Amino acid sequence: xxxxxxxxxxxxxxxxxxxxxxxxxxxxxxxxxxxxxxxxxxxxxxxxxxxxxxxxxxxxxxxxxxxxxxxxxxxxxxxxxxxxxxxxxxxxxxxxxxxxxxxxxxxxxxxxxxxxxxxxxxxxxxxxxxxxxxxxxxxxxxxxxxxxxxxxxxxxxxxxxxxxxxxxxxxxxxxxxxxxxxxxx
Amino acid sequence: xxxxxxxxxxxxxxxxxxxxxxxxxxxxxxxxxxxxxxxxxxxxxxxxxxxxxxxxxxxxxxxxxxxxxxxxxxxxxxxxxxxxxxxxxxxxxxxxxxxxxxxxxxxxxxxxxxxxxxxxxxxxxxxxxxxxxxxxxxxxxxxxxxxxxxxxxxxxxxxxxxxxxxxxxxxxxxxxxxxxxxxxxxxxxxxxxxxxxxxxxxxxxxxxxxxxxxxxxxxxxxxxxxxxxxxxxxxxxxxxxxxxxxxxxxxxxxxxxxxxxxxxxxxxxxxxxxxxxxxxxxxxxxxxxxxxxxxxxxxxxxxxxxxxxxxxxxxxxxxxxxxxxxxxxxxxxxxxxxxxxxxxxxxxxxxxxxxxxxxxxxxxxxxxxxxxxxxxxxxxxxxxxxxxxxxxxxxxxxxxxxxxxxxxxxxxxxxxxxxxxxxxxxxxxxxxxxx
Numbered sequence: 001x002x003x004x005x006x007x008x009x010x011x012x013x014x015x016x017x018x019x020x021x022x023x024x025x026x027x028x029x030x031x032x033x034x035x036x037x038x039x040x041x042x043x044x045x046x047x048x049x050x051x052x053x054x055x056x057x058x059x060x061x062x063x064x065x066x067x068x069x070x071x072x073x074x075x076x077x078x079x080x081x082x083x084x085x086x087x088x089x090x091x092x093x094x095x096x097x098x099x100x101x102x103x104x105x106x107x108x109x110x111x112x113x114x115x116x117x118x119x120x121x122x123x124x125x126x127x128x129x130x131x132x133x134x135x136x137x138x139x140x141x142x143x144x145x146x147x148x149x150x151x152x153x154x155x156x157x158x159x160x161x162x163x164x165x166x167x168x169x170x171x172x173x174x175x176x177x178x179x180x181x182x183x184x185x
Numbered sequence: 186x187x188x189x190x191x192x193x194x195x196x197x198x199x200x201x202x203x204x205x206x207x208x209x210x211x212x213x214x215x216x217x218x219x220x221x222x223x224x225x226x227x228x229x230x231x232x233x234x235x236x237x238x239x240x241x242x243x244x245x246x247x248x249x250x251x252x253x254x255x256x257x258x259x260x261x262x263x264x265x266x267x268x269x270x271x272x273x274x275x276x277x278x279x280x281x282x283x284x285x286x287x288x289x290x291x292x293x294x295x296x297x298x299x300x301x302x303x304x305x306x307x308x309x310x311x312x313x314x315x316x317x318x319x320x321x322x323x324x325x326x327x328x329x330x331x332x333x334x335x336x337x338x339x340x341x342x343x344x345x346x347x348x349x350x351x352x353x354x355x356x357x358x359x360x361x362x363x364x365x366x367x368x369x370x371x372x373x374x375x376x377x378x379x380x381x382x383x384x385x386x387x388x389x390x391x392x393x394x395x396x397x398x399x400x401x402x403x404x405x406x407x408x409x410x411x412x413x414x415x416x417x418x419x420x421x422x423x424x425x426x427x428x429x430x431x432x433x434x435x436x437x438x439x440x441x442x443x444x445x446x447x448x449x450x451x452x453x454x455x456x457x458x459x460x461x462x463x464x465x466x467x468x469x470x471x472x473x474x475x476x477x478x479x480x481x482x483x484x485x486x487x488x489x490x491x492x493x494x495x496x497x498x499x500x501x502x503x504x505x506x507x508x509x510x511x512x513x514x515x516x517x518x519x520x521x522x523x524x525x526x527x528x529x530x531x532x533x534x535x536x537x538x539x540x541x542x543x544x545x546x547x548x549x550x551x552x553x554x555x556x557x558x559x560x561x562x563x564x565x566x567x568x569x570x571x572x573x574x575x576x577x578x579x580x581x582x583x584x585x586x587x588x589x590x591x592x593x594x595x596x597x598x599x600x601x602x603x604x605x606x607x608x609x610x611x612x613x614x615x616x617x618x619x620x
Contacts, residue, residue, distance in 0.1 A: 017464045020250050027247070027435040031428065056244040059431070064241035066250065067471035070464050075208075079465040080472065081523060082208045085565060102206035109215050113233065120234030143238060 005159055012152050013073030019066035023059050026052050054133035061131070061142035068149030072156035078175025099164050107157035114154050117147035186223065188492050195220055195489075209526050210469075210476035213533075217476075217483035225486045232486070233479050240478030241471060244431065246351050249470060251434030252342045254463035256298040258441040261455040263448055264412055265311040268293060271409040273315075274402040277393050281383035284325055285376055287312055291333035292372040293409075295340035296416045297437065299347070301524075301561045302568040305334025309576055320391040324587050325382065327577060331569045331584060332591025333375055335558035338524070340368035341420055342434065345524055345557055348474060349550045352481070352532035357430040358423050359613045360550050365420075366608050367551055367598060374594045382590075411444050424616055470525060477529030484533050494537040507542055508603055511535075512556060512596075519560025523568065527557055551602065551609045559595050562588040 033050025040047050052058075074080050082102075087095055121143035131137040160170045186194075195216055202212040214233065221229040240246075268290045276285040290308045298304050309330050316326040338345045341361030350357040383390055397405075419437040422428040428436060445451040484490050497507070518527055531553060539549050561569045564585035573584050602608050 013461065013464060016468065017460050020254065020460070020464055020467070023247055024251060024254070024435055024438060027251075027432055028439060031432050031436060059247045060242040060244050063243070063247050063250065063471070064238065066464070067241050067468050067475070070468035071472060073461075074465040074468045074472075077465055079469050080208045080210070081469060081525075082206055082212075083203050083521070083566070084206065085521070086204050087206045098206055102208075105202075105205075105215075106207055106211050109211055109218075112218075112230070113214070113237075116230035116234045117237070119230065120238065142242060146238065146241065 005155070008152060009072045009076055009156060012069045012071075012149060016066045016070035016073070016149075019062040019069070023062050023066070026055055026059060030055055054131070054135040054137075057131045057133050058135065058137065061137060061139075064142050065145035065149070068146040069152075071149050071153035075153060075156050075160075076171050078172030080172075084176060096164060099170060100161065103157055103161040103164060103170070107154055107161060110150060110154040110157055114147060114150040117143065117150050121147050188487070188489055191220070191224060191487060192489050192493075194223075209523075210472040213473070213476035213480045213526075213529065217480040220480075220483040220487050227486060229483075232482050236478040236482040237475040240351075240475050243351060245357055246347070246471070246474070248342075248357060248429075248431040248434045249344065249347050249351075250463055250467035251431060251438055252299045252344065252347070253467050253470075254459065255342075255434060255438040255441045256300060256303050257459035257462045257466075258438065258445055258455075259294075259297060259415075260303060260307050261459055262441070262445045262450045264297075264444070265290070265294070265307050267408040268308075268412060269311045269315060271406050273394075274397050274405050277396065279376075279380060281376075281379035282321075282390070282393055283312075283316055283319065284321060284329055284379045284383070287316070287326070287329045288333045288372055288375045288379065291330070291336050292340065292368070293412055293416070295336040295338075295368065296420060297342075297412060297441075298337050299342040299344040301335045301337040301558065302572050304337030305330060305569045305572045306576075308334065309573065313576060319394070322386070322389045325379070327573055327579070327584060328587030328589075328591060329375060329379060331562050331573055331588040332594070333372070334569045334572070335561045335595075336368055336372060338554050338558050338561070339364045339371065339551070341365065341423070342430075342437070343554065344470065345528060345554055346550065347430070348470065348525055349528050349532065349553060351474065352477065352529060353536060353546055353550070355546050355550060359547055359616065361420070361430065362424055362613045362616055363547050363551050363609050364554065366612050367555065367602055370601065370608060371555075371595065371598045374598060375591060378590060378594060411447075415440050415444070426616060473525055473529060477533055480529070481533040490534050490537045493535065494541045497538050498541055504542060504544070505603070508552075508599075512599060515553075515556040516559060516563065519556065519567075520563045521566050522560070523566065524557035524560055527560060528553060545606070545610065547613065548602070548606050548609045552599065555595060555599050555602070559592055562592055 029050070030052045037047035037049065087098060090098060121140050124143050125138065125140035129139040131139060164170055198219055199212060199216040202215055203209060218229055218233070221227060221232065269286060272286050272289050273283055276283055279285055287308065290312060291304050294304050294308055313326060313330060317323065341364050343361065343364060346360045346364060347357055350360050415437060418440050419433045422433045422436060423430060442451065515527065561567050562585060564570055564581045567585065570581045570584050573579070574581055
């Protein structure tokens with residue numbers, strides 16, 4: 001079970017990273033195309049005119065998918081920020097109780113958000129909502145990716161809750177105690 | 186329920202949820218859900234999904250993961266060593282000597298990094314041991330590093346600016362360029378402070394390093410070339426209107442990877458670490474933005490921000506009085522909240538007030554970034570303090586006290602940009618039309 005869950009979080013995180021790489025490559029291609037055209041124009045040749053179709057829309061969809069698919073992996077690594085001032089000031093026993101509340105409340109709320117995002121994606125699919133622009137992407141695809149990412153986060157929160165209920169420390173506890181670079185922006 | 190009661194209830198609820206250790210993005214969204222359930226008949230789940238989808242799928246926001254990724258790559262190169270070696274010989278003549286390296290390297294690194302804590306950590310990792318080895322005053326070495334690190338937010342690229350621009354629909358490129366002059370101004374204030382301190386405390390300054398010849402200094406300066414190239418590539422492209430912020434970020438990322446490859450620090454491990462680090466950090470920020478977008482939508486339904494704007498409008502405060510009150514409010518908030526939360530709470534609740542009072546939204550963005558910089562060094566919650574605590578083992582409050590003079594200089598900078606808005610608005614007005 002442990003192995004299956006961890007594989008789930010890791011795959012979602014890698015999928016998210018793949019979306020970011022795709023964004024970088026698509027934009028990079030567009031910029032390179034423009035530089036090439038400028039260079040060709042400089043030596044008096046005709047521009048090739050490389051254009052990545054619907055780049056702005058597709059990059060936006062990839063970003064939405066990337067942001068939500070990484071949710072669980074980010075939680076496990078302790079990179080989602082929260083106010084730990086009170087938690088850190090409490091004794092171990094009370095801290096456990098508060099940790100259970102935070103995880104339980106977060107899991108319940110994330111379940112609600114998963115439901116809401118699923119319904120949103122379902123209606124997009126039902127009414128064939130399509131992106132504007134030349135390449136016609138069904139909006140349900142990135143929206144479903146968001147809903148799936150939220151579902152994985154809900155599972156991860158429940159997983160952590162079970163760990164704490166069994167008497168363990170949350171996986172992100174150690175990471176939260178040391179610094180995370182650049183997490184405040 | 187009256188609006189005032191509702192506003193108070195929501196505020197108490199938000200702080201209770203956040204204090205109890207629920208993640209910030211979730212706390213913001215849960216508070217928005219409560220507002221909608223109490224005050225409106227609109228189905229909240231549809232508003233939630235729509236707000237999150239609209240906020241998350243945005244071309245402008247793609248600049249965020251790209252700049253974060255670029256910073257993660259640079260953190261794993263030898264850029265900081267190169268900068269210390271290249272800058273140190275030139276600072277020996279100034280009163281305060283190598284203390285200036287803290288300020289100048291942070292300023293230069295800020296021009297390729299969008300984060301305050303990352304700037305502080307990258308530069309501090311090299312300069313702090315070097316300064317302490319030469320027996321510079323610890324209080325000054327640590328304090329100036331904490332303060333100068335915050336320049337990462339003001340000098341473009343800046344993650345906080347992307348967050349503000351995305352949430353208020355302002356141009357990222359213009360906001361970036363608007364931060365340049367105030368950033369340099371703040372760096373000069375810090376350097377002036379170091380000079381005055383060094384002249385007053387001659388006995389606490391260590392002896393200078395043995396002098397080097399001019400040629401040696403020039404040779405050392407060659408090591409600054411890569412970082413200067415990076416800055417020209419990124420900020421130059423934005424200023425010249427050659428690239429949007431997102432495109433400039435991808436160019437910067439490509440250059441950073443090339444630099445990393447050239448200097449031999451690009452391995453499979455550093456590449457994967459940087460990529461996954463960037464994935465997580467940008468996920469964390471995008472999630473807060475999504476939660477804040479729902480809060481903004483819910484606040485719009487309740488009408489609280491409009492009522493607040495009217496109420497403050499009726500007080501007929503002058504802009505000065507309003508700014509003084511806001512600054513005080515932000516300083517207190519900044520002691521307990523992180524910068525991103527401060528910005529998204531601003532944009533969800535007090536934006537109508539700001540517009541009504543007649544502030545330019547680009548100017549106000551730079552102002553917000555400055556007060557967020559202060560928040561980075563005010564205990565008990567301040568990310569630069571965390572970074573330096575990890576590095577030096579000192580208590581958060583001690584480091585906060587070391588950084589206090591720099592905090593006061595930031596207040597001076599706020600007064601200056603309020604008195605002379607041209608400091609902020611002049612440079613963007615000269616930009617070639619950015620797309």
